[in-house]
Amino acid sequence: TRAGKIIKDVMSSGELGVVQKVPSDWIVTESDLEVLSSNCPPEYVETKPEDIVVWVDPLDGTSEYTQGLLDHVTVLIGIAVNGRADTMGSHRFRSWRFSASRTPADKFIVTTTRSHSDGIVVKALEALKPDEIVRVGGAGHKVLLLLEGRAHAYVFASKGCKKWDTCAPEAILEALGGKLTDIHGNNYGYGKDVQYPDAQGIFATAKGVDHALLVSKIPQELLDAFPY
Numbered sequence: 763t764r765a766g767k768i769i770k771d772v773m774s775s776g777e778l779g780v781v782q783k784v785p786s787d788w789i790v791t792e793s794d795l796e797v798l799s800s801n802c803p804p805e806y807v808e809t810k811p812e813d814i815v816v817w818v819d820p821l822d823g824t825s826e827y828t829q830g831l832l833d834h835v836t837v838l839i840g841i842a843v844n845g846r847a848d849t850m851g852s853h854r855f856r857s858w859r860f861s862a863s864r865t866p867a868d869k870f871i872v873t874t875t876r877s878h879s880d881g882i883v884v885k886a887l888e889a890l891k892p893d894e895i896v897r898v899g900g901a902g903h904k905v906l907l908l909l910e911g912r913a914h915a916y917v918f919a920s921k922g923c924k925k926w927d928t929c930a931p932e933a934i935l936e937a938l939g940g941k942l943t944d945i946h947g948n949n950y951g952y953g954k955d956v957q958y959p960d961a962q963g964i965f966a967t968a969k970g971v972d973h974a975l976l977v978s979k980i981p982q983e984l985l986d987a988f989p990y
C-alpha cells in the first residue's frame with residue numbers, strides 16, 4: 763500500500779517523465795490480496811528486511827534482444843534471503859508459466875551461450891561429450907530450457923554472468939528439483955556484500971540429472987581457471 767502511494771505521488775508530481783509514459787493500467791497500486799491473505803510462512807517469521815536482497819535483470823539476453831530474437835529474452839527478479847536464492851517463495855506462490863516435460867532419455871543435450879563463447883567455454887562442453895549443443899541467449903532462457911525438458915544441462919565456463927543473471931533462475935530451478943551451481947558444483951551466495959560476477963561459471967542441471975556426476979567430468983585444468 764505504501765509503495766502504491768509512492769507511485770501515485772510520483773505520477774502526480776510529474777517528476778519522472780518515464781513514469782508518466784507508462785499507461786496507468788500497467789501499474790499495480792493495490793497489494794495482491796492472494797499474497798497478503800496467506801499466512802507468513804514459518805521459515806520467514808524471523809526474517810528482517812536487512813536479510814533480503816532483490817536481484818533484478820530487467821532485460822536478460824540483451825544481445826539477442828538487439829537482433830530481434832525475443833524468445834531469448836526474460837525479465838529476472840530474484841529474491842535472496844540470508845544470502846541464498848529463495849526457493850521457498852518460488853515454490854509457494856507458483857508464479858511461473860511454462861510447460862514442463864521430461865528431458866529425452868536417448869540423447870544428452872547441453873545448452874550454452876550463443877554470443878559469449880570462448881576457448882574455455884568450448885573445452886568444458888567437449889569434456890561432457892553431449893549429443894547436441896543448443897546455443898541460445900540469456901541465462902533465464904537457458905534455465906527455462908532445463909525446466910521445459912529441452913536440455914539436460916546449462917554449462918558456461920566463463921566469468922561473464924552476474925548475480926542478477928542467476929538468482930531468479932536458480933530459485934525456480936531448485937524449487938522444481940533442478941540445481942544451479944558454479945562449475946565446481948558449489949552454490950553461489952546472493953547476500954548484499956557479494957561480488958557481482960559469477961566468477962566461477964555456471965553449471966545447471968534439470969530435475970533428474972545427476973549434477974555431481976556431470977560436474978566431475980570437468981577436467982581439473984579447467985576448474986583451475988576459475989579459482990575462488
Ligand SMILES: Nc1ncnc2c1ncn2[C@@H]1O[C@H](COP(=O)(O)O)[C@@H](OP(=O)(O)O)[C@H]1O
Pocket residue numbers: 819821822823824825874875876877878898899900901920921922923924927
Ligand atoms: N563475456 C561476457 N561479458 C559480459 N556479459 C556476459 C558475458 N558472458 C555472459 N554475460 C552475461 O550473462 C548473461 C547470459 O549470457 P548469454 O546470453 O551469453 O548466455 C547475459 O546477460 P544480459 O543479456 O542481461 O547482459 C550476458 O550479458
Ligand SMILES: [Mg+2]
Pocket residue numbers: 819821822823901926927
Ligand atoms: Mg542478464
